[in-house]
Amino acid sequence: MLGCRSRDTRPEKVLRSLLHAMGLRFRVCARPVAEVRRTADVVFPKARVAIFVDGCFWHGCPEHYRLPRTNTAYWDDKITGNQTRDRQTDELLQEAGWTVMRVWEHEDAAVAARKVALAVSCAHDDKSLR
Secondary structure (H helix, E strand, O other): OOOOOOOOOHHHHHHHHHHHHOOOOOEEEEOOOOOOOOOEEEEEOOOOEEEEEEOOOOOOOOOOOOOOOOOHHHHHHHHHHHHHHHHHHHHHHHHOOOEEEEEEOOOOHHHHHHHHHHHHHHHHHHHHHO
């Protein structure tokens, strides 16, 4: 597990590259809410949009995750704990007024980038109406 990257994974880099090409500017690997000790992969502070790029294995993708054959109790607890923490993170950020988006590593990055751009655009539009 020490060799697993916690940031700058290939899916993250591809998504960030596409977002940057769209003219969007963002923070990388940042805490959306300073008091909450959770780090999002891509953060749009002004729009209050936080993006998490989740790995299929580590976050228990319903489509691709397969429980390892060895040490199953450990891995089941580990992945379940990750999923619980993900839900808590979503709730904490939403309560603080953030839009939270989760992108699976297997998703088409171009489609995900368009969804993110739309969310950021909508968030900016909502703020201009206030």
